[in-house]
Amino acid sequence: MRPGGLVVAIRRAHERLGGAIEPLTDAQVGQPSRLPGWSRGHVLAHLDGLAAAIARQIDCARRGELVDFYDGGRPARDAAIEAGASAPAAEHVHALRVATERIDALLAGLAPADWDRPVRFRDGVVLSVALAWWREVEIHLVDLDLGPDSDEWSAELCDHLVDFLATRVPAGSRVVLEAPDGWRRDLGAGAARTVRGDRADLTAWLAGREPVRAIRAADGDHLPRLDPWPDSTPPEPPAATSPDLA
Template sequence: MAVTGPDDAARVAPAELVPAIRGAHARLLASIAGCTDADVAAPSRLPGWSRGHVLAHLVGLAAAATRQIEYARRGALVDVYDGGRPARDAAIEAGAPASAAEHRSAITSATERIDALLADLTREDWSRPVRYRAGTALDMAQAWWREVEIHLTDLDLGPASGDWSVQLCEHLTAFLAERLPGGSALVLEAPDGWVQELGTGPTRVLRGARTDLVAWLAGREPAGPVVADDGAPPPALGPWPAPQPPQAPQEPEAAGR
């Protein structure tokens, strides 16, 4: 299937992506299965957000992703969020205080709807354009996969970045490469032989476990050390890639918070 768009280097084929998303959904549902109201009201790993904020955000993003793909199948484009970033933020604040049972119900409905939608996509549907990053339905589905996997670690309920698969790590690395400062390059090297080369310009080598290197690139706290070969701190990273193309109003993508 020939699919073109802004995120070609980060692409995962639908045959691999659909089961990966189902697996992420299963882990998400298992992680919140025993949560109490106090558990969901407790702080997440994201500064200023409770677990309820994270779950409310995932529900809102699931609705946005589903809408992007459903409109694409009709040959239409729609904004990622009705009302843009202010409406997205207001929905998260309104949904965060829900009970554990309400969060579980909302997440279950959202993930079931996405699973059913993706299972019904045809070969042509995956390449239909969406407004998200001026990309395709495949780009939107991959964004949802990223968000679920990353926010699972933010919930701090068991799943951690150390559980990330090689497939996810390579996808995240390709997608997040634009966070590097302009005119710089990094080589990420892990003891297991995993190597990724990012950017152009003067090169520095960053060493650590594969999942720790990717957690750092995703703005999450690595479980172990991430060390540059020159002894200096790792470079400061730019913002999370925005979901809208430059000509449209931009909203930071959610996994960057």
């Protein structure tokens, strides 16, 4: 996706996130999310902390500076999530509104050359850190279990996620994804196994999420095994289904 289209996609993701959490109650904050071991408050606190880290990467990159993604690294990140998870709903909503508005403003203000400036996050560039934020917002919006689901993912997001997650196909194996509309993606190398379903459902499965509609292996056997997320350290909550993008 080109930067201009990504800016629009992220803004729309922010609008969807804001619309989903605006009616949030304190009771809902403490209820389980779709990520085992995490409440909705944990997901919201993670998004808030991640937004601050993303914004800092972009802001510093514009000035030619490289900074760590999280001050204090992973332990500080995890502690902040635990500390913030039980905040009142209004506090979560306000924090994410401010955070997303800041990211929107930063992205809208980037010059064409800024998108290629290096960041310390996975030794990438501003474009790659913006793509990571897009993934995180869309996926964790589904994890919040407040209405929006993976069947609402755009074709552009699905294509991006499949490209990003292609390395989840284990070495020496190959997975072919096929949708009824003719969409097809061939991932990996080796003896092929075909998995069929709608594009968004196939993408959700590749992302470790429960598809809205059933998908199936063409050979009638169980679905292929997948490796962890790319470059992942231990998953966020203690569950194999959760991503660890940041």
